[in-house]
Amino acid sequence: GENVEQHPSTLSVQEGDSAVIKCTYSDSASNYFPWYKQELGKRPQLIIDIRSNVGEKKDQRIAVTLNKTAKHFSLHITETQPEDSAVYFCAARYSSASKIIFGSGTRLSIRP
Amino acid sequence: EAEVAQSPRYKITEKSQAVAFWCDPISGHATLYWYRQILGQGPELLVQFQDESVVDDSQLPKDRFSAERLKGVDSTLKIQPAELGDSAMYLCASSLTGNASPLHFGNGTRLTVT
Numbered sequence: 001g002e003n004v005e006q007h008p009s010t011l012s013v014q015e016g017d018s019a020v021i022k023c024t025y026s027d028s029a030s031n032y033f034p035w036y037k038q039e040l041g042k043r044p045q046l047i048i049d050i051r052s053n054v055g056e057k058k059d060q061r062i063a064v065t066l067n068k069t070a071k072h073f074s075l076h077i078t079e080t081q082p083e084d085s086a087v088y089f090c091a092a093r094y095s096s097a098s099k100i101i102f103g104s105g106t107r108l109s110i111r112p
Numbered sequence: 113e114a115e116v117a118q119s120p121r122y123k124i125t126e127k128s129q130a131v132a133f134w135c136d137p138i139s140g141h142a143t144l145y146w147y148r149q150i151l152g153q154g155p156e157l158l159v160q161f162q163d164e165s166v167v168d169d170s171q172l173p174k175d176r177f178s179a180e181r182l183k184g185v186d187s188t189l190k191i192q193p194a195e196l197g198d199s200a201m202y203l204c205a206s207s208l209t210g211n212a213s214p215l216h217f218g219n220g221t222r223l224t225v226t
Binding site: 006031032034036042043044045046049051077089093098099100102103104105 | 143145146152153154155156157160167168203211212214215216217218219220
């Protein structure tokens with residue numbers, strides 16, 4: 001079926017440490033993988049995305065890696081800061097109707 | 113920066129009543145999506161439009177939900193009759209056409225059914 005699995009559901013890290021969130025998808029034809037950050041009471045906002053022809057993409061403290069063979073992709077946040085506390089969602093664009101399916105989310109907490 | 117507009121922001125309704133949500137996508141965005149987000153979960157796609165045509169509504173409970181985008185611009189999502197389990201955030205998003213086009217979300221409508 002069309003689903004995206006995301007782990008862990010909650011993650012607590014010390015400020016300054018790194019955080020990693022992992023997702024797997026089922027459609028080998030998926031070609032676009034965005035990550036969204038959602039703060040409490042606010043809309044999801046795109047923080048980084050990656051296309052299937054790229055293995056890694058970085059934007060300052062945020063990076064995403066993609067392993068097409070294993071059908072999984074990960075979000076890496078380095079030097080975490082209090083403002084990184086939020087719920088993060090991975091997503092994958094499925095080839096059927098080009099629809100975007102979201103994972104169940106990871107609640108990231110940064111401990112001072 | 114252009115934004116997706118949604119209204120109302122909050123809606124409280126009694127079960128068995130009808131309710132409607134409105135969305136105006138970013139100008140030029142041909143693809144429009146309605147997602148439902150239950151508290152603590154990821155957004156679930158209800159319906160996707162390409163211009164005025166529905167391209168996916170496989171997860172839309174069609175016995176009570178309907179969606180339209182008559183002129184290929186703004187869209188309305190309706191629930192009739194509302195049930196207690198419909199309480200959720202209803203998010204509208206839009207994107208340009210293309211496989212790598214990101215979704216831009218509106219602020220959503222938080223529906224509470226009593």
